[in-house]
Amino acid sequence: MKKNILYLFFVLFLIKINAQEKILLDYQKWELKSFKENRVLVSELEGVWLDNISEPEMDLYKAQGNSITDKTMIICPGGGLFFSAYDKEGVKLAEKLASNGITAIVLKYRTYPRKGSVIDWAETLWDKPKMAIDSAKIILPYSTKDALTAIEVIREKAAKYNINPNKIGLMGFSAGGAVTMEAAYNSNSKNQPNFIAPIYPWMDIVEGQKVPSNKPPAFITCANNDEFREIPTSSVQIYQDWIQAGAKVELHMFSEGGHGFGMNKINSPVDRWSQLLVDWILAL
Numbered sequence: 163m164k165k166n167i168l169y170l171f172f173v174l175f176l177i178k179i180n181a182q183e184k185i186l187l188d189y190q191k192w193e194l195k196s197f198k199e200n201r202v203l204v205s206e207l208e209g210v211w212l213d214n215i216s217e218p219e220m221d222l223y224k225a226q227g228n229s230i231t232d233k234t235m236i237i238c239p240g241g242g243l244f245f246s247a248y249d250k251e252g253v254k255l256a257e258k259l260a261s262n263g264i265t266a267i268v269l270k271y272r273t274y275p276r277k278g279s280v281i282d283w284a285e286t287l288w289d290k291p292k293m294a295i296d297s298a299k300i301i302l303p304y305s306t307k308d309a310l311t312a313i314e315v316i317r318e319k320a321a322k323y324n325i326n327p328n329k330i331g332l333m334g335f336s337a338g339g340a341v342t343m344e345a346a347y348n349s350n351s352k353n354q355p356n357f358i359a360p361i362y363p364w365m366d367i368v369e370g371q372k373v374p375s376n377k378p379p380a381f382i383t384c385a386n387n388d389e390f391r392e393i394p395t396s397s398v399q400i401y402q403d404w405i406q407a408g409a410k411v412e413l414h415m416f417s418e419g420g421h422g423f424g425m426n427k428i429n430s431p432v433d434r435w436s437q438l439l440v441d442w443i444l445a446l
Contacts, residue, residue: 181221209249240336254425339363365396377409385419
């Protein structure tokens, strides 16, 4: 127990010192009941999860190194829209992108409010898929609005952060991938992403799937043995939609990795996915 508490303080300390700036986002308050936001250390492998996020904000990681680019990637961690796997699918990737000269932003989008243990609720997502889908569909419009607002805010402040307003990407894991695709499908000239990267996207909750008019280049990644069997199929469908629309797209389908591999190393070829993403962004 003492070891876990010390590790949690260490993780939170690293998050604080590595994120150079916290940016608050404007939002319209919802009618849903809100509960206190929590940071829970799940394990050393999973890192910190956040839940009951009712006030959206962004943590910005400035590009570093000898080859700084003018590109930016906004990251939406997964968690079924019930929680945010903020460390494994947010901070760790942001640090890697920043170290490769890409400005990275981890988005704390709003999640479904509920009482109880975030870990218990995570298990519920597996045991009661219909309840998970119905609840996620309620919160998805709010989460999507946060993503679109994030793009618009960063685009307006592009000069301040030395980035190109026309090189702002959006990506997400699992439910964060759903937020990414929903935002891409429903964006306008002010808030549309210039490129996207859905990582094992949970498309069951996304409706009106039509390639956006700006045809943003797409990078898609998932594992063939994902426990959510529809995710490999829906990933292929996104790929086919982009091909048919004449848009640039890459699909990296790994034979192993399961669901939620994120930035964890599992001694498998899927461990290379984040470097493939870096190379893809740099080549845009």
